[in-house]
Amino acid sequence: MKTIIVPTDFSDTAKKAQDFAVQSAKLFDSKITFLHSFELEKFYTSDYIGYEKDFAHQMAVSAEKSLDELKYEVSENGNVSVDTLLSSFGITEALLKVSEEKKADLIVMGTLGQSGFGERIWGSRTSDVIGRTKTPIMIVPHEYSWKKPSKILLLTNHFEKNPGILNFIFELAGLYMAAVEVGVFTNIDNEKAEKLLQNERDIAEYADYLKETYHEMNVKYTHLKGDDFEEVLHGYVEENEIDMLVMVTYQGGFWKRLFNPSFTKRMSYHTDIPLLAIPIQ
Numbered sequence: 001m002k003t004i005i006v007p008t009d010f011s012d013t014a015k016k017a018q019d020f021a022v023q024s025a026k027l028f029d030s031k032i033t034f035l036h037s038f039e040l041e042k043f044y045t046s047d048y049i050g051y052e053k054d055f056a057h058q059m060a061v062s063a064e065k066s067l068d069e070l071k072y073e074v075s076e077n078g079n080v081s082v083d084t085l086l087s088s089f090g091i092t093e094a095l096l097k098v099s100e101e102k103k104a105d106l107i108v109m110g111t112l113g114q115s116g117f118g119e120r121i122w123g124s125r126t127s128d129v130i131g132r133t134k135t136p137i138m139i140v141p142h143e144y145s146w147k148k149p150s151k152i153l154l155l156t157n158h159f160e161k162n163p164g165i166l167n168f169i170f171e172l173a174g175l176y177m178a179a180v181e182v183g184v185f186t187n188i189d190n191e192k193a194e195k196l197l198q199n200e201r202d203i204a205e206y207a208d209y210l211k212e213t214y215h216e217m218n219v220k221y222t223h224l225k226g227d228d229f230e231e232v233l234h235g236y237v238e239e240n241e242i243d244m245l246v247m248v249t250y251q252g253g254f255w256k257r258l259f260n261p262s263f264t265k266r267m268s269y270h271t272d273i274p275l276l277a278i279p280i281q
Helices: 012-028 049-078 091-101 163-176 193-214 229-240 261-270
Strands: 003-007 031-037 081-087 106-110 137-140 151-155 179-187 220-226 244-249 275-279
Touching: 003 012, 003 091, 012 031, 012 049, 012 106, 012 137, 012 163, 031 049, 031 091, 049 081, 081 091, 151 163, 151 229, 163 179, 163 193, 163 275, 179 193, 179 229, 193 220, 220 229
Parallel strands: 003 031, 003 106, 031 081, 106 137, 151 179, 151 244, 179 220, 244 275
Antiparallel strands: 137 275
């Protein structure tokens, strides 16, 4: 876990992600790249192009200053290696480009919380990153305060055995010194009894597979059942003091109905704990 990208607009929301990234980087011995972006194109579309160009320049100078201050603050107080980037691309394009160029291991970003159909991750089109990037994304809720994760819940309906995915999860858990739990959800209103029983068997076998493969004898499993996934999940997270959720984002099949990029985006606004979205390769 060498490189972490943290997009920032210098807001309180971004600072939540910043704090999570800094505290994690201390544990991981990682380098952080703080990324700020604004789209130059929008400043060159009016009749007052001279004024707009000057305003864009002022914004760039101000952003560079803010990035320098952030770098100094984190480097001095956080004892973390930091660099900064200012991009003229939109935030989605900037993140995709920078994470690829830097060979980032993780993107950490904040949310604006719950707002009904207006749900959004900070910044224009930022939520598009989920499902498009090849880099895992840690989404940190606006109201969240740093706590070193001790319990991580991997939600699955594919019972992934992809080493690239599982190695990342267990490496992360090892760095946090956190226990891993796996869970599957069955909608008791929509699924037949056979599916309920099959999920019960599969999740138990999956936990055994993980114990054997990763030599982690404390891997637990849970079978979440109900008619409202989010309600059942929230109840379980609260009752069992789960510190982090993990979901794998697929593009097709059953994932489109439940564990898909859109669903993962939606969950990012409704969880009170960090959500790690891992893209399927």
